[in-house]
Amino acid sequence: MYDDLKSEVCQANLELSKRGLVTYSWGNVSGIDRQNGVVAIKPSGVAYDQLTKDNIVLVDMEGKVVDGNLRPSSDTPTHLELYRAFEGIGGVCHTHSTYATMWAQACREIPCLGTTHADHFHGPVPVTDEMQADEIASDYELNTGRLIVRRFRELDALHLPVVLVANHGPFTWGSSPADAVQQAVILEQVAEMAYGTLMLNPGQGQISAALQAKHFLRKHGKDAYYGQENGE
Amino acid sequence: MYDDLKSEVCQANLELSKRGLVTYSWGNVSGIDRQNGVVAIKPSGVAYDQLTKDNIVLVDMEGKVVDGNLRPSSDTPTHLELYRAFEGIGGVCHTHSTYATMWAQACREIPCLGTTHADHFHGPVPVTDEMQADEIASDYELNTGRLIVRRFRELDALHLPVVLVANHGPFTWGSSPADAVQQAVILEQVAEMAYGTLMLNPGQGQISAALQAKHFLRKHGKDAYYGQENGE
Amino acid sequence: MYDDLKSEVCQANLELSKRGLVTYSWGNVSGIDRQNGVVAIKPSGVAYDQLTKDNIVLVDMEGKVVDGNLRPSSDTPTHLELYRAFEGIGGVCHTHSTYATMWAQACREIPCLGTTHADHFHGPVPVTDEMQADEIASDYELNTGRLIVRRFRELDALHLPVVLVANHGPFTWGSSPADAVQQAVILEQVAEMAYGTLMLNPGQGQISAALQAKHFLRKHGKDAYYGQENGE
Amino acid sequence: MYDDLKSEVCQANLELSKRGLVTYSWGNVSGIDRQNGVVAIKPSGVAYDQLTKDNIVLVDMEGKVVDGNLRPSSDTPTHLELYRAFEGIGGVCHTHSTYATMWAQACREIPCLGTTHADHFHGPVPVTDEMQADEIASDYELNTGRLIVRRFRELDALHLPVVLVANHGPFTWGSSPADAVQQAVILEQVAEMAYGTLMLNPGQGQISAALQAKHFLRKHGKDAYYGQENGE
Numbered sequence: 001m002y003d004d005l006k007s008e009v010c011q012a013n014l015e016l017s018k019r020g021l022v023t024y025s026w027g028n029v030s031g032i033d034r035q036n037g038v039v040a041i042k043p044s045g046v047a048y049d050q051l052t053k054d055n056i057v058l059v060d061m062e063g064k065v066v067d068g069n070l071r072p073s074s075d076t077p078t079h080l081e082l083y084r085a086f087e088g089i090g091g092v093c094h095t096h097s098t099y100a101t102m103w104a105q106a107c108r109e110i111p112c113l114g115t116t117h118a119d120h121f122h123g124p125v126p127v128t129d130e131m132q133a134d135e136i137a138s139d140y141e142l143n144t145g146r147l148i149v150r151r152f153r154e155l156d157a158l159h160l161p162v163v164l165v166a167n168h169g170p171f172t173w174g175s176s177p178a179d180a181v182q183q184a185v186i187l188e189q190v191a192e193m194a195y196g197t198l199m200l201n202p203g204q205g206q207i208s209a210a211l212q213a214k215h216f217l218r219k220h221g222k223d224a225y226y227g228q229e230n231g232e
Numbered sequence: 233m234y235d236d237l238k239s240e241v242c243q244a245n246l247e248l249s250k251r252g253l254v255t256y257s258w259g260n261v262s263g264i265d266r267q268n269g270v271v272a273i274k275p276s277g278v279a280y281d282q283l284t285k286d287n288i289v290l291v292d293m294e295g296k297v298v299d300g301n302l303r304p305s306s307d308t309p310t311h312l313e314l315y316r317a318f319e320g321i322g323g324v325c326h327t328h329s330t331y332a333t334m335w336a337q338a339c340r341e342i343p344c345l346g347t348t349h350a351d352h353f354h355g356p357v358p359v360t361d362e363m364q365a366d367e368i369a370s371d372y373e374l375n376t377g378r379l380i381v382r383r384f385r386e387l388d389a390l391h392l393p394v395v396l397v398a399n400h401g402p403f404t405w406g407s408s409p410a411d412a413v414q415q416a417v418i419l420e421q422v423a424e425m426a427y428g429t430l431m432l433n434p435g436q437g438q439i440s441a442a443l444q445a446k447h448f449l450r451k452h453g454k455d456a457y458y459g460q461e462n463g464e
Numbered sequence: 465m466y467d468d469l470k471s472e473v474c475q476a477n478l479e480l481s482k483r484g485l486v487t488y489s490w491g492n493v494s495g496i497d498r499q500n501g502v503v504a505i506k507p508s509g510v511a512y513d514q515l516t517k518d519n520i521v522l523v524d525m526e527g528k529v530v531d532g533n534l535r536p537s538s539d540t541p542t543h544l545e546l547y548r549a550f551e552g553i554g555g556v557c558h559t560h561s562t563y564a565t566m567w568a569q570a571c572r573e574i575p576c577l578g579t580t581h582a583d584h585f586h587g588p589v590p591v592t593d594e595m596q597a598d599e600i601a602s603d604y605e606l607n608t609g610r611l612i613v614r615r616f617r618e619l620d621a622l623h624l625p626v627v628l629v630a631n632h633g634p635f636t637w638g639s640s641p642a643d644a645v646q647q648a649v650i651l652e653q654v655a656e657m658a659y660g661t662l663m664l665n666p667g668q669g670q671i672s673a674a675l676q677a678k679h680f681l682r683k684h685g686k687d688a689y690y691g692q693e694n695g696e
Numbered sequence: 697m698y699d700d701l702k703s704e705v706c707q708a709n710l711e712l713s714k715r716g717l718v719t720y721s722w723g724n725v726s727g728i729d730r731q732n733g734v735v736a737i738k739p740s741g742v743a744y745d746q747l748t749k750d751n752i753v754l755v756d757m758e759g760k761v762v763d764g765n766l767r768p769s770s771d772t773p774t775h776l777e778l779y780r781a782f783e784g785i786g787g788v789c790h791t792h793s794t795y796a797t798m799w800a801q802a803c804r805e806i807p808c809l810g811t812t813h814a815d816h817f818h819g820p821v822p823v824t825d826e827m828q829a830d831e832i833a834s835d836y837e838l839n840t841g842r843l844i845v846r847r848f849r850e851l852d853a854l855h856l857p858v859v860l861v862a863n864h865g866p867f868t869w870g871s872s873p874a875d876a877v878q879q880a881v882i883l884e885q886v887a888e889m890a891y892g893t894l895m896l897n898p899g900q901g902q903i904s905a906a907l908q909a910k911h912f913l914r915k916h917g918k919d920a921y922y923g924q925e926n927g928e
Contacts, residue, residue, distance in 0.1 A: 023653055024646070025691075026580075045691025074682060074690045096580045098653070102660035105578040106668055114337040115400045116258075116328045133674045140678055167671045168579045182256070189255055189330070195660060196334035196427060204338055207399045210365040214372055218306060226306045227257075227277025346801040347864045348722075348792045414720070421719055421794070428798030428891060436802055439863045442829045446836055450770060458770045459721075459741025487885055488878070489923075490812075509923025538914060538922045560812045562885070566892035569810040570900055597906040604910055631903045632811045659892060 012177035081145025091177035118215035244409035313377025323409035476641035545609025555641035708873035777841025787873035
């Protein structure tokens with residue numbers, strides 16, 4: 001049951017490992033079947049070299065396991081909160097990738113310093129508020145999701161599919177589990193380039209709004225002309 | 233038709249990927265047949281692991297597709313402008329390689345800080361002006377080419393086959409597609425070394441004109457004596 | 465004799481090499497059989513590609529060789545001191561891994577700047593005092609062990625299985641040789657992230673005590689709920 | 697003729713490439729047969745993947761080719777000057793490895809900031825003077841060698857087998873071509889660690905003379921006790 005979804009989620013998790021974004025069992029990817037309200041996610045604490053389609057866990061929208069012998073990722077409540085809030089998304093990904101985590105730990109948003117960033121993310125990569133003691137004390141993972149959603153109150157999650165949780169690391173999402181992983185790979189590259197840019201020129205400001213819009217719209221929306229599938 | 237050119241361009245694009253200078257479908261290499269006014273270039277948005285000789289696109293000097301079922305790279309007008317302006321070149325390469333892009337995003341030229349740089353590039357690696365809103369609004373990719381050409385008004389493109397487009401990333405060129413890629417690899421290495429040099433010694437100035445000339449002329453021109461082919 | 469222990473220690477040493485934490489013959493891992501008071505350790509100066517189970521050396525708690533034709537690691541007295549002081553540990557690991565060594569050479573403890581750190585280490589990674597001339601002059605390696613133990617007088621070695629020896633590099637330990645190596649891998653990652661965090665934000669302080677405790681206790685102790693084995 | 701020497705030099709050059717210290721044809725290693733006054737060296741401009749024992753070039757102590765169809769490395773006069781000045785050495789190596797070159801370009805010596813450095817190099821890694829215009833104008837490569845030798849007037853080349861040529865990069869040497877390459881690998885690692893140490897703590901001073909001596913003498917001289925071959 002849900003074989004394709006499990007397979008897709010398993011492949012996306014393995015891709016994280018292949019791309020060098022995770023160490024040991026860190027990180028997790030999920031995917032959703034919106035019609036049936038079912039989410040497939042990596043089991044907790046399982047190393048990538050032992051991950052197969054058959055130990056992917058299925059949970060319902062309240063986080064109850066509906067299939068699988070293992071516990072789901074401890075970050076499952078965060079994923080579910082994102083699926084509830086961002087209706088257009090099909091996959092969620094969480095890593096502790098090196099450069100994105102540096103920015104998250106520094107509690108700094110990543111400014112849009114170049115076209116690599118503008119090609120993929122429409123605006124600076126936001127960082128959440130720091131979590132308060134009472135939010136940590138109970139429902140920690142759910143509150144992590146709420147923190148993200150709160151940060152996006154005035155942002156468009158579909159055009160900015162990435163966030164840095166302060167003191168923690170990145171979450172990304174996309175149309176599918178594979179797409180969510182791709183955003184994580186791009187975020188890591190953008191984070192590294194932005195790091196070096198500010199080392200070379202600490203006062204460097206964001207690129208112009210015109211250049212940001214131009215690059216984002218080359219790749220997204222009805223007038224996109226990058227790639228083989230967009231535009232008429 | 234143009235089988236050798238397509239093959240050469242395909243190989244050069246794959247080399248970019250093998251050398252770790254590109255992520256996903258980013259970057260592109262082209263080559264020119266000057267006699268027939270035909271340019272072969274990577275198709276837009278195609279990932280390197282799916283690239284074969286047969287999906288390389290041929291365009292004429294106005295950018296019209298003359299062979300191939302796919303759209304050419306969206307950066308094609310930039311390549312064409314460089315071929316028109318720099319008559320001695322046979323290949324053009326564009327990447328978002330990590331360290332070269334950091335410098336481009338920092339809008340700083342790379343000073344000649346050592347003999348590795350001097351061996352290959354005759355002078356600092358120039359950075360273009362930032363693009364104006366009207367240049368972005370229409371013919372953006374063509375204007376990117378014009379920006380580069382303008383920056384080279386008083387520079388010798390054959391002895392300095394590299395440029396940083398401000399807020400964007402590097403373009404390189406050479407006698408062939410493979411040579412253009414080689415310049416991109418060397419630029420990335422030079423950019424990383426220059427980065428670290430300035431971290432260790434922010435006030436470090438360029439090496440002497442005498443040392444710059446010595447190293448460049450060891451490898452280039454009629455009195456070159458590096459390698460097996462130069463000299464009398 | 466002690467075949468399993470030798471095998472375990474050999475595998476753990478090879479894992480160090482596979483994870484890229486060591487160059488040439490640098491670094492060493494040991495394991496202990498507490499019942500018999502026997503420690504298995506890497507031979508001195510042997511490169512990892514020549515290491516087999518059969519050249520692992522067995523020593524007693526005074527460092528006398530009880531099995532093996534090679535000399536044990538010159539750091540053996542440090543390992544023995546740690547086994548004597550920290551009764552709950554089963555393996556010890558020493559490396560000169562790049563980022564952890566940078567911190568050790570800078571004589572700075574690694575503050576807890578994020579949840580990656582908090583997940584694994586309960587508090588900042590401590591750095592020892594610098595060694596005095598008389599401690600260097602005789603019993604240097606034993607004194608290195610004593611220096612570490614002194615630093616842990618008020619720390620819990622089981623919840624903080626890592627230390628930076630000032631001017632030198634990291635030692636880590638764990639329930640087994642494999643666990644000690646895993647702590648070394650995690651420490652290197654944490655050290656790199658902390659480095660970049662402080663480059664981006666030199667004034668960044670530690671995360672809150674509440675967040676530190678939350679993450680550590682997600683993975684450790686009776687209320688842990690990360691992974692498949694913890695909890696009720 | 698000189699088959700063993702050629703083979704040894706070829707292997708050492710290939711090791712440079714395998715260790716990631718060179719790009720394209722950069723860098724070169726030589727070895728000497730002191731009895732016959734013959735030096736074997738990499739041919740100029742040949743890429744590592746095309747290097748075989750048979751294209752290693754033999755020259756005499758004046759740099760005249762005595763065997764081989766290719767030109768020797770353009771750096772041959774530097775190597776010969778080192779062999780003449782440092783009588784105990786059997787191999788010389790030159791690279792543009794990333795971190796060592798950063799220090800050379802920054803014209804800064806590498807202070808002894810930790811035991812990794814002290815284990816291998818007896819004192820800071822020296823940097824030469826910058827070269828004067830007249831030294832560049834003629835006999836450039838020979839003058840590079842003289843610059844190094846001048847820097848070692850009061851240093852012991854056998855205990856400090858590494859130097860940074862200002863504005864250029866490292867030269868290393870050793871008892872054999874393989875040993876010279878090993879010093880280059882260690883220098884690169886030491887250079888990277890020292891770089892990060894000073895980023896974390898710009899005022900960090902050298903480790904004590906006592907600690908420097910202790911580590912160097914653990915591995916070198918009659919009282920050495922590291923490894924399997926030293927000591928009584």
